Amino acid sequence: MKIQTNPWDDIFKQRGKVFNNPHPDMPGIVKLLKERQAKIVLDLGNGTGRHSVYLAKNGFTVFGLDSSPEAVQATQKWLSEEGLTADLKLGNMTEGLPYQDGFFDAVVSVQVINHGDSATVQRIAEEITRILKPGGLLFVTVATVKNQAKTWEQIEPNTYMPLDGQEKGLVHHFFTAEELKKVFSGFSVTNIHLDESMHYCLTALKK
Numbered sequence: 001m002k003i004q005t006n007p008w009d010d011i012f013k014q015r016g017k018v019f020n021n022p023h024p025d026m027p028g029i030v031k032l033l034k035e036r037q038a039k040i041v042l043d044l045g046n047g048t049g050r051h052s053v054y055l056a057k058n059g060f061t062v063f064g065l066d067s068s069p070e071a072v073q074a075t076q077k078w079l080s081e082e083g084l085t086a087d088l089k090l091g092n093m094t095e096g097l098p099y100q101d102g103f104f105d106a107v108v109s110v111q112v113i114n115h116g117d118s119a120t121v122q123r124i125a126e127e128i129t130r131i132l133k134p135g136g137l138l139f140v141t142v143a144t145v146k147n148q149a150k151t152w153e154q155i156e157p158n159t160y161m162p163l164d165g166q167e168k169g170l171v172h173h174f175f176t177a178e179e180l181k182k183v184f185s186g187f188s189v190t191n192i193h194l195d196e197s198m199h200y201c202l203t204a205l206k207k
Ligand SMILES: C[S@@+](CC[C@H](N)C(=O)[O-])C[C@H]1O[C@@H](n2cnc3c(N)ncnc32)[C@H](O)[C@@H]1O
Pocket: 006, 008, 009, 019, 044, 045, 046, 047, 048, 049, 050, 051, 065, 066, 067, 068, 071, 091, 092, 093, 094, 109, 110, 111, 112, 115
């Protein structure tokens, strides 16, 4: 599988974990998952593992996919240190998700699926929809505003590439709430709100 250049690999190499604590919505998401008797969860774009570890600790069967080798290695290390396991894969979400239809009870993806233009984002959303069971839960957070870099090149409406900073060269799509709901039109939205880092957080159930 061809892995595109992903600046996050260098960021994790240079800065280590970067994200240490789970997203503030995660305790609520875990409560919902337990109420719904969810078992199998994908951490899409697992990074260095804060959500994979949190979910595994809470008793879920965790799968993870990330295109950064450093991220996959760091997540594996963190899980091992905690005596936990997960099925981690190195893979590029823009090339399809390597799982069967309806395999997952839930998909969690924090600050990941906005890495691409609008057509790419649409394809990833279709893949997430495909691999979730009917009634499966989605928790996704996406960027809404440009941050970090000083200079951005516009690729298309609401899609920009940073020309400097740590994420240089990595295309970002910035969402409106309406667009996020439209991209996941196969879902019933249970909650949508902005978090402290200006990412929209969507909780939704597959119809
Ligand atoms: C901002 S970090 C978030 C990491 C993690 N979700 C968290 O919340 O700690 C973005 C992650 O998305 C991953 N990523 C970016 N593009 C990707 C792609 N095309 N396929 C898979 N993972 C990707 C990066 O390697 C990185 O781990």
